[in-house]
Amino acid sequence: MKVAVAAQGREMNSEIDPRFGRCPYFVLVDTETMQHEWFANPGVTASGGAGMQTVQTLVKKGVSAVIVNNVGPNAIEGLKAAGIGVYSAVKGTVREAVEAFREGKLAPIEGATVFQHFGVGRS
Numbered sequence: 001m002k003v004a005v006a007a008q009g010r011e012m013n014s015e016i017d018p019r020f021g022r023c024p025y026f027v028l029v030d031t032e033t034m035q036h037e038w039f040a041n042p043g044v045t046a047s048g049g050a051g052m053q054t055v056q057t058l059v060k061k062g063v064s065a066v067i068v069n070n071v072g073p074n075a076i077e078g079l080k081a082a083g084i085g086v087y088s089a090v091k092g093t094v095r096e097a098v099e100a101f102r103e104g105k106l107a108p109i110e111g112a113t114v115f116q117h118f119g120v121g122r123s
Helices: 052-060 073-081 096-102
Strands: 002-007 025-030 038-041 065-068 085-088
Touching: 002 096, 025 096, 052 073, 065 096, 073 085
Parallel strands: 002 065, 065 085
Antiparallel strands: 002 025, 025 038
């Protein structure tokens, strides 16, 4: 399964970023092999619609689940519509989050955890 983790950096030891649509990077991890790659989040510089732009990118990359701290109302609806599971990891590294996911320790996120435009203006 391919899982995307909202991250502050490009490595497995990078910290999880608290934002979804405006996180700087996503680390994509194959949960079976732990092979990973990263990409810069195109939503980080969007003037609007960052969450949905990020959802579209994840769909194109074949992601089955997302591990994130917070997600806004439009993004959660887009992820649900795309059949992408959303799981909560509040802190730690990408590696720790994926390991917790593999062990079934992360809670699913069913609805928005923040208001619209939450990540705007944060760095």
